Amino acid sequence: MTSAPPDQPQRLPWHIVDLFAGPGGLDLGAEVLGIPSIGIEWDDDAVATRLAAGLRTVHGDVRFFGPDHPDFKDCTVLAGGPPCQTFSIAGSGSGRKAFDLVTGFIHRMHAWYTREKAGMNGETWEDIQRELDKLEDERTGLVLQPLRWIFEAMLRPRHEENEPRPFDVIVLEQVPSVIEVWHEYEKVLKAVGYQTSAKVYHTEQYGVPQTRRRAVLVARHTEIPKDFLAATHHQYRKGVRAGEVVSGGREPWVSMAGALRDVYACVEEATPRTMPFCVVSNYGSGGDPKARGRRESDQPSATITGKWKRNRIVGLDARETEMERLSNEEAGVFQTFPYRYPWRGNDQAQQIGNAVPPWFGVHVLSAALDHGIPQDARGELLRWRSRAGEQGVPADTDTDTDTQA
Structure with a gap:
């Protein structure tokens, strides 16, 4: 540290x-x-x-x-x-x-x-x-x-x-x-x-x-x-691209592509995603295709909710070629969790x-x-890695202590 x-x-x-x-x-x-x-x-x-x-x-x-x-x-x-x-x-x-x-x-x-x-x-x-x-x-x-x-x-x-x-x-x-x-x-x-x-x-x-x-x-x-x-x-x-942000004493917001590139530079085992891409979301659209949210890779992600696995990932070509959907690791990165964060149990998307x-x-x-x-x-x-199991660090075991105070 x-x-x-x-x-x-x-x-x-x-x-x-x-x-x-x-x-x-x-x-x-x-x-x-x-x-x-x-x-x-x-x-x-x-x-x-x-x-x-x-x-x-x-x-x-x-x-x-x-x-x-x-x-x-x-x-x-x-x-x-x-x-x-x-x-x-x-x-x-x-x-x-x-x-x-x-x-x-x-x-x-x-x-x-x-x-x-x-x-x-x-x-x-x-x-x-x-x-x-x-x-x-x-x-x-x-x-x-x-x-x-x-x-x-x-x-x-x-x-x-x-x-x-x-x-x-x-x-x-x-x-x-x-x-x-x-x-x-x-x-x-x-x-x-x-x-x-x-x-x-x-x-x-x-x-x-x-x-x-x-x-x-x-x-x-x-x-x-x-x-x-x-x-x-x-x-x-809305609609602003990464290269269009005026400084004004603050840094430009971080795009999805920028966040992933930072990971690829630090984590050798990370699987690179083909860029550029677009995330297409049905969240809040009521099923109306015209209301679907769209964020391209040089923009920040929309809010990562527990339903993020429903989002489609498409290329920016004319056909909008379907790409692999977000992995837990990538969704976690958009939440600023380390790529190596050890998601466990059920309903990891909701976590x-x-x-x-x-x-x-x-x-x-x-x-x-x-x-x-x-x-x-x-x-x-x-670069974070879990230290679970090291001396003084909780191991990957259940330690239920729900007794009343």
């Missing part, structure tokens, strides 16, 4: 607990930054991938754990991407009802924390959890789990000077529609002493070869500047589509923790 320059200040001993950790995108970003992390994940397939990648993992349900669990008591950073509803949280109808329901629970949780801190009687977390358990869609309750962890950490008794403190930094991310939930989180987090920032970001503006929007909430005890998480690359504009792009994770964590990005971090990610 490349160390930070000697003129940089000494960093705090960050240690991340990643809730709903998935196959490991954020944890891989932490690894590139040299920050220890441990993820909680219940899905057997995602856990198999994480273990094959050598990532520290607790296999279980986030609801059965808390910050006092032995595996997490030394963690200073809370991160995670709780599952979102299948409908738009900001829309009308059922989406608006879900948002109103979540908002009510957020403020009830703040009231619970306030009473507990003051030693007063009233509604407890157990009372709230019983109501959440009765909800038709359990994901409504899961989006509240990070807030429970935050409040429980703040309520921990501190009998010794070296006892763990409340989380120093909080980093949460999800699809853009969850930004309204993050804004409600902001209200209660500010009320208990955190500085916050919640915004929707375009991942191609951080060197991810894909147009993907993510709602990110960061909270910490120190001030968050206005230029927090400043973009390093241009935003993609890839749901994951946090590791390189975006590098930028978010670096900004949130005021932690410099190592000079060769991108190259290190490209």
